[in-house]
Amino acid sequence: MEHDFTWVADPAALLSRFENRPARIGLDTEFIRERTWWPHLALAQMAVHDEILLVDTQAPGMTGALRGVLLDPGITKVMHSAGEDLIALLHACDAVPAPLFDTQVAAAIAGLASGAGYQRLVADIADVSLGKGETRSDWSRRPLSQAQLAYAADDVRHLFELHDHLESRLEALGRLDWLREDCARMVAAARDTSLERWPHLPIRAAQYFDRAGQLRLLRLLRWRDAWARDHDRPRSWILDNDLAATIARTPPADPAALKVLLERHPKAPRKLAGELWQALSTPLPDEDDAPPVRTDERDKRALRRLQDAVAGVSAGLGLPDGVLASRRKLEALLDDRDWSAFGGWRRRQLEPVLAPLLAEAPEELPSGEEGV
Numbered sequence: 428m429e430h431d432f433t434w435v436a437d438p439a440a441l442l443s444r445f446e447n448r449p450a451r452i453g454l455d456t457e458f459i460r461e462r463t464w465w466p467h468l469a470l471a472q473m474a475v476h477d478e479i480l481l482v483d484t485q486a487p488g489m490t491g492a493l494r495g496v497l498l499d500p501g502i503t504k505v506m507h508s509a510g511e512d513l514i515a516l517l518h519a520c521d522a523v524p525a526p527l528f529d530t531q532v533a534a535a536i537a538g539l540a541s542g543a544g545y546q547r548l549v550a551d552i553a554d555v556s557l558g559k560g561e562t563r564s565d566w567s568r569r570p571l572s573q574a575q576l577a578y579a580a581d582d583v584r585h586l587f588e589l590h591d592h593l594e595s596r597l598e599a600l601g602r603l604d605w606l607r608e609d610c611a612r613m614v615a616a617a618r619d620t621s622l623e624r625w626p627h628l629p630i631r632a633a634q635y636f637d638r639a640g641q642l643r644l645l646r647l648l649r650w651r652d653a654w655a656r657d658h659d660r661p662r663s664w665i666l667d668n669d670l671a672a673t674i675a676r677t678p679p680a681d682p683a684a685l686k687v688l689l690e691r692h693p694k695a696p697r698k699l700a701g702e703l704w705q706a707l708s709t710p711l712p713d714e715d716d717a718p719p720v721r722t723d724e725r726d727k728r729a730l731r732r733l734q735d736a737v738a739g740v741s742a743g744l745g746l747p748d749g750v751l752a753s754r755r756k757l758e759a760l761l762d763d764r765d766w767s768a769f770g771g772w773r774r775r776q777l778e779p780v781l782a783p784l785l786a787e788a789p790e791e792l793p794s795g796e797e798g799v
Contacts, residue, residue, distance in 0.1 A: 432479040432580040438492035441482060444475045445496060451503040452496070453586030454524060456484075457566035457579060458515040463659045466511055468519035469566035474505075474583040481579055485569070490520045497522040505590045507531050507545045507582075513617035523617045527610040530586065533593040536605050541747035549585045552592045557581050605772045612770060622652045625717055632672045633720040642714050643707060644675035650706030654699070666696055666703070678707060721758060729788035733757045736780050744776065751777060761788060 435441050453474030458466040471482040471493060484490055496502065497520055504524040506512060508531040517523050534548055535541045546557045564575050571579075597603045626648040627633055633641050648671055655662040670692055679685040682704045689695035689703075696703060737752045744751075752760075756768050764785060766774050 432481050435480050436483040436486040438488040441492050449476055449502060451505055453505045453583035455582040456512045456515050459567050464656050465518045465659055466515035468515045470579060472579050472583045474586055479580045479583060481576060484519060494520040494522045497524040503528050505586045517617055523614050525614045527614055528590055529610050530589045530593055532609050533597060533606050535747060535750045536602050537593055537596045538745040541749050548589055553585045553588050608771055626652060628720055630668055630672060636676055640676050641720055643678055644671060645714060645717055646706050646711055647671045647675055670695060726788060729761060730757060732784050733781055736784060740776055740780055
């Protein structure tokens with residue numbers, strides 16, 4: 428397989444490729460995130476006109492040069508499964524690329540596959556088999572190996588072909604606006620760097636806590652996430668979910684007891700014991716608004732009826748399972764009747780079918796066992 432590409436370490440050399448502004452670019456990134464909260468950009472791959480550029484984002488001035496390209500509204504950015512790439516670019520360049528055409532999202536809306544990997548789409552559409560040999564490389568090292576360079580170039584080599592095929596298919600189906608809406612939501616989500624408001628909800632153990640225990644867990648996780656983000660560390664390095672749940676369920680009586688508890692856990696944040704105690708013992712100004720953790724005792728028949736109805740609509744539209752609505756979104760819809768998570772086109776497809784079922788379902792579900 429050919430490996431034609433150009434290494435770009437000079438911002439002026441990058442910008443020279445945009446003197447004749449392209450209508451679209453293919454874009455991908457390589458980043459490091461094992462030891463940090465934020466993905467740290469190490470390389471940007473770009474297909475520009477008929478050239479593949481491997482852009483050294485560690486070179487002085489390069490992220491500033493990239494920023495203008497990313498923000499140019501006249502250039503469509505063709506990417507695949509862009510979620511973390513968008514965050515890496517925001518963190519490095521203070522810019523989220525837009526407008527966006529995400530080929531993974533496009534393939535799902537076009538009815539081809541949900542969550543399809545780049546290699547699969549390239550094989551199905553371009554009839555080319557790509558390797559996965561460098562997925563765990565250290566992209567921050569310099570110089571990169573020839574194998575790394577070739578792998579990185581392949582990540583954008585076929586994006587234009589995928590774009591052409593998928594755009595044509597979506598246009599024929601009348602679904603290009605669906606894709607634009609989903610991609611705009613992805614861009615907006617990447618720009619929103621606020622923390623999850625209710626991080627306790629996904630913790631399954633918390634369904635057995637009383638209300639006070641759930642609120643203690645909320646306080647701990649809010650503190651943990653803010654500390655991890657502000658210090659650019661993985662949240663599990665600060666306080667893992669299991670230890671947070673243990674502390675919240677049976678809280679220590681005082682700071683000394685908390686220190687004793689932390690000493691029994693090898694990965695506990697002993698040096699942060701004072702901050703942790705302060706978080707545990709200080710009510711949050713909005714915690715009375717916190718929803719209860721959902722339990723396994725919900726009305727399973729009501730959920731199943733929603734799922735079956737969604738499956739019927741999906742089949743009629745030729746959409747893969749999970750594209751219209753995930754189980755989690757349907758559970759939230761049962762709880763609060765809030766359609767905001769579905770966006771415009773999904774709501775238009777689902778509301779006429781689901782609204783009558785919601786009207787029949789109980790609005791109040793069990794909030795958890797009290798007094799545990």
